[in-house]
Amino acid sequence: MTANALPAADRLTEVTPSITGREIAAELVPPPQFHTATFDSYRPDKEFPSQASAVQTLRSFARTWEPPQPGGFFGWGRKKQVEHKPGVYLDGGFGVGKTHLLAALWHEAPAPKYFGTFIEYTALVGALGFQPTIDLLRGSKLICIDEFELDDPGDTMMMTRLLGALVGSGTRIAATSNTPPQALGEGRFAASDFLREIQSLSSHFETVRIDGLDYRRRDVSGTAASVDDDTLARTVSAISARGEHVTADRFRDVVDHLATVHPSKYVKLIAGVDVIALADVQQLHDQMEALRFVAFIDRVYDAEIPIIASGVPLNDVFDEEMLQGGYRKKYLRATSRLIALTAGELPPHD
Structure with a gap:
């Protein structure tokens, strides 16, 4: 896959959802x-x-x-x-x-x-x-x-x-x-x-x-799966050929697009999607971008949509300063969910 090319597929960034x-x-x-x-x-x-x-x-x-x-009589025998x-x-x-x-x-x-x-x-x-x-x-x-x-x-x-x-x-x-x-x-x-x-x-x-203990840490490995760009492209093509609805976007484009969509609409953003492909994942350093991405991953996890990603492994998407800051728990929860989503294992309870 060339530097600017993406596999032929729908784009999350082309969806502008509304919700009543x-x-x-x-x-x-x-x-x-x-x-x-x-x-x-x-x-x-x-x-x-x-x-x-x-x-x-x-x-x-x-x-x-x-x-x-x-x-019974006067309530005798009734279990309190x-x-x-x-x-x-x-x-x-x-x-x-x-x-x-x-x-x-x-x-x-x-x-x-x-x-x-x-x-x-x-x-x-x-x-x-x-x-x-x-x-x-x-x-x-x-x-x-x-x-x-x-x-x-x-x-x-x-x-x-x-x-x-x-x-x-x-x-x-x-x-x-x-x-x-x-x-x-x-x-x-x-x-x-x-x-x-x-x-x-x-x-x-x-x-x-x-x-x-976090069951996701018990049931899946501690690293989010990452593939190279060529493997991502071939996988997207194979999924699409099976008739599944797969989206393919650059990670940076998705992060920018989330800023234009209210988090309450994220559920409509991914409606009907079977698999999400994210190319060229990069570590986040902006708190607002990171929190929006956490909210997005929560909806993806709820919808049980697997993620295929290239670039930085998604368990490393939040920088060290964020992981030591006030929203630490949100980022750790999102990380454990990203590991499950990219590993293709979605355990039965949260």
Whole structure:
């Protein structure tokens, strides 16, 4: 492949997606790999008993939607239901199964119910407005929020108000989160940070701690697969010949294009794509570019779209300064996902 040539294929950079509030709401369901997630299909690591304990706690939380069991005279023989707060927060590092358990809880809940990332809910408010979003979500039995963003005070405050209105009307909330920029550590999402940031809602949440190792580090190698340009071109041609929808772009072009698309629309950017090819991957040194790329990879991972890449291995795409900075955990999570995506192995739970 010559310096400027790319294999014949569609380009992500030629897609300018749009999305409406109703379309966002319709997408508020678990990602494809979690469409059948259950508590039974979660695989607790025996080395970390908190994982099995979390499953039991969430099973109990799910029983709060069950009608009371009839008992004998004066209620004798009736099994007393465990009392739970209206909100539950899954506290654990990346790759310990929080998203799987969140999806399993969503499947247990009666409708209406919603499941989405923090950015999808804020995008919904942006598209519909604050009060119309409350009106749309009011009456929900469960709202699941994956990756609650704590590093934007304005959006965090807005979401706290939104959830407060919904909890007041009887909706239950389940959430996971990342950490704010000042909180560092090896993959821990500290419950104290989450509860402090949501302020007035904190008393409504109980914390479920989930310890463990990132399963992606256990199940795949520690390096993202990288190929030369000629191999990338031949692979793209072979995939296209099989009738699959493959896109081929230069990495730098995709990074620039992401700056022109709101992150809430990234899901539409990759709609219908089976494989993504990125040529001439380069290390990122700009924080905003890196964070946009993280958001993009989150959507690619949710959609289970493999990546073929040439140039710098994608596990090295974030420079050392970023990996030591305030968004360290986001970059480490994205790195583990990039390893899985380029290795062609997408394990069954996050």
